Amino acid sequence: MRKINIAIIGLGNIGSYLFKYLNENKRILTEKNNCIPIIKYVSAKNKKRKRNISIKKNQWLDNYLDSTKIKDIDLIVELIGGAEGPAKKLVFNALRNKKHVVTANKALIAKYGDQLTRIAEKNKVNLEFEASVCGGVPIIRSLKESLIANKILKIHGIFNGTSNYILSAMDKQGKNFDEVLLNAKKLGYAESNPTSDLNGDDVAAKLKILTSLCFNSFLNNNMHVEGIKDIEKTDIDNANKLGYKIKLLGFSELLNNKIYQRVHPTLIKKNTHVASIDGVLNAVIIDGKPVGQSTIQGEGAGPAPTTSALISDISSILRGNIKFPFSISSKERKKLKFENLSDRLFSAYLRFEVVDRPGVLSNITKIFSKNKVSIKRLVQNPDKNKKSSSIVIITHKSKDKYLNKTLRVVSKKNYIKRNPKLIRIDDN
Numbered sequence: 056m057r058k059i060n061i062a063i064i065g066l067g068n069i070g071s072y073l074f075k076y077l078n079e080n081k082r083i084l085t086e087k088n089n090c091i092p093i094i095k096y097v098s099a100k101n102k103k104r105k106r107n108i109s110i111k112k113n114q115w116l117d118n119y120l121d122s123t124k125i126k127d128i129d130l131i132v133e134l135i136g137g138a139e140g141p142a143k144k145l146v147f148n149a150l151r152n153k154k155h156v157v158t159a160n161k162a163l164i165a166k167y168g169d170q171l172t173r174i175a176e177k178n179k180v181n182l183e184f185e186a187s188v189c190g191g192v193p194i195i196r197s198l199k200e201s202l203i204a205n206k207i208l209k210i211h212g213i214f215n216g217t218s219n220y221i222l223s224a225m226d227k228q229g230k231n232f233d234e235v236l237l238n239a240k241k242l243g244y245a246e247s248n249p250t251s252d253l254n255g256d257d258v259a260a261k262l263k264i265l266t267s268l269c270f271n272s273f274l275n276n277n278m279h280v281e282g283i284k285d286i287e288k289t290d291i292d293n294a295n296k297l298g299y300k301i302k303l304l305g306f307s308e309l310l311n312n313k314i315y316q317r318v319h320p321t322l323i324k325k326n327t328h329v330a331s332i333d334g335v336l337n338a339v340i341i342d343g344k345p346v347g348q349s350t351i352q353g354e355g356a357g358p359a360p361t362t363s364a365l366i367s368d369i370s371s372i373l374r375g376n377i378k379f380p381f382s383i384s385s386k387e388r389k390k391l392k393f394e395n396l397s398d399r400l401f402s403a404y405l406r407f408e409v410v411d412r413p414g415v416l417s418n419i420t421k422i423f424s425k426n427k428v429s430i431k432r433l434v435q436n437p438d439k440n441k442k443s444s445s446i447v448i449i450t451h452k453s454k455d456k457y458l459n460k461t462l463r464v465v466s467k468k469n470y471i472k473r474n475p476k477l478i479r480i481d482d483n
């Protein structure tokens with residue numbers, strides 16, 4: 056029977072789980088793929104580090120880069136992480152030396168995916184990255200294989216479990232952002248430095264990869280990115296009263312031959328499926344022709360779901376299924392036009408904390424109308440003790456640039472007590 060020799064480079068959370076799982080499930084994977092997966096070598100930074108896996112002496116490579124040169128390695132699994140440094144060196148060298156590569160590294164693929172793909176195609180080897188987007192949610196293979204018939208019009212969803220956990224805990228437990236973040240760290244749902252989860256960068260990297268797969272385009276940095284760090288408990292309560300939930304969503308859509316990529320907190324109707332997805336779960340919704348709307352949801356991170364995705368990639372290689380990494384050949388991928396949001400229409404939620412005095416409300420509504428933003432609902436909550444008032448406005452659809460201009464003009468007025476808020480609404 057055919058066999059494939061594998062090197063696993065990086066034995067941290069993910070690498071050591073994969074090592075164990077592959078060894079324990081070698082027989083069934085061999086039967087399913089008609090090919091034997093053999094873990095020939097492993098490497099990591101520190102040989103002496105205690106790991107709860109049993110590595111044979113002759114399996115360890117002192118220099119991880121040797122894996123790209125040794126003749127009897129067919130496939131390298133990169134589980135170091137990071138867009139630069141050792142992970143970048145490893146993957147570029149591996150592909151140049153005609154080794155198949157499987158990686159869970161979204162940062163690397165979002166930054167160098169186009170270049171890496173060209174090398175993989177030239178050398179007729181696989182570059183697989185199912186585990187880089189939404190862990191156990193099999194969205195990449197679904198787009199490349201199961202949904203191959205479709206013209207994709209839109210992809211959107213919850214792509215970051217940490218943010219989703221924080222927003223749903225603020226809602227369910229009635230706690231503020233900082234309290235919930237602290238708890239998320241204790242429970243292992245947020246890293247000690249959760250910046251890229253909270254500022255939208257993590258979602259942006261995933262969305263960039265998905266956009267390319269959906270629209271057969273190259274990776275493109277033109278994307279609007281906002282995270283959840285400014286969302287307050289008050290916004291969540293206001294949204295609830297108005298019939299919405301707040302979620303951090305990523306969207307990529309094709310409108311009049313232009314692509315819009317955006318990541319931002321979003322008000323969505325309570326009765327939608329996405330609104331009901333709480334905790335660390337991820338969900339991806341695809342709108343395509345002829346499939347209609349299709350949703351995949353599941354665990355977006357953690358060693359077990361990520362290993363499920365890695366084994367899917369490894370199995371594809373065991374079966375000899377050499378595919379273009381981004382679904383079609385680099386020669387056929389398109390340079391599509393990516394637009395910024397300025398002329399895109401949105402309805403929005405705006406909140407202003409103002410000094411409670413006569414004339415303020417009428418001044419605000421005048422600024423709205425002067426900037427072509429029409430008001431659908433307005434709720435005012437005065438606080439007599441603080442001599443302040445909270446004004447919440449839901450707008451009709453208006454160009455994004457008009458919404459932002461309105462916000463800017465009002466925010467400069469002397470009756471404004473704190474930075475105003477603008478959260479876009481998804482009411483499509």
Ligand SMILES: NC(=O)c1ccc[n+]([C@@H]2O[C@H](COP(=O)([O-])OP(=O)(O)OC[C@H]3O[C@@H](n4cnc5c(N)ncnc54)[C@H](OP(=O)(O)O)[C@@H]3O)[C@@H](O)[C@H]2O)c1
Pocket residue numbers: 064065066067068069070098099100101102104119133134135136137141159160161186187190355356357358361
């Ligand atoms: N954790 C998740 O839930 C998750 C989910 C999806 C995707 N991913 C992705 O999976 C990848 C791995 O994540 P992880 O959580 O397993 O990270 P991790 O626990 O930090 O493990 C990183 C591994 O890389 C090794 N390493 C670091 N620098 C190295 C170098 N110069 N040479 C050789 N090895 C080196 C480390 O060696 P030592 O062990 O000796 O320090 C460690 O074994 C990342 O790309 C991440 O984004 C993670």
